[in-house]
Amino acid sequence: MRTKNILAALALFLGISLPSLVEAANAYATGNVNVRTGPGTRYPRTGTIPAGATLTIRGCLNGYSWCEVIFAGQSGWASSNYLQATYQNRRRPVIHIGPVIGLPVIVHKPRPPHWEHRPRPPRPPHWGHRPRPPHWDHRPRPPRPQPR
Numbered sequence: 001m002r003t004k005n006i007l008a009a010l011a012l013f014l015g016i017s018l019p020s021l022v023e024a025a026n027a028y029a030t031g032n033v034n035v036r037t038g039p040g041t042r043y044p045r046t047g048t049i050p051a052g053a054t055l056t057i058r059g060c061l062n063g064y065s066w067c068e069v070i071f072a073g074q075s076g077w078a079s080s081n082y083l084q085a086t087y088q089n090r091r092r093p094v095i096h097i098g099p100v101i102g103l104p105v106i107v108h109k110p111r112p113p114h115w116e117h118r119p120r121p122p123r124p125p126h127w128g129h130r131p132r133p134p135h136w137d138h139r140p141r142p143p144r145p146q147p148r
Contacts, residue, residue: 025057025103027069027085027094035076039066039108046076057083057094059106064098068106
């Protein structure tokens, strides 16, 4: 019984993780491309992909106008007008060949209004261990309670 549970869990894990790996496609930026928090120019910009850089496309909106991309470990949305993918040994615009190369269609749900602001910057490395204030150990200690 335990072996069946382990095999079922493994099958579920592989079933969830493998399609996302198979469906992702490599692409190239044709110019400096803004990466945004959502599909559209009204979303805040989180970074820029330099011209000629290689990136990964996770999927696109219906119509392939905006694609969710991964570049340098960060994910975001980029206009497919500035993205090309390789098809038949030639680079072609993603907006035209998205369905042909099998890019998945993503249904985008708008984020709540309070998420529309700029993303938070990454946590500073010193937050794990904050330095103590100066002279923290030079204050006199309170007296110990007397035993009863």
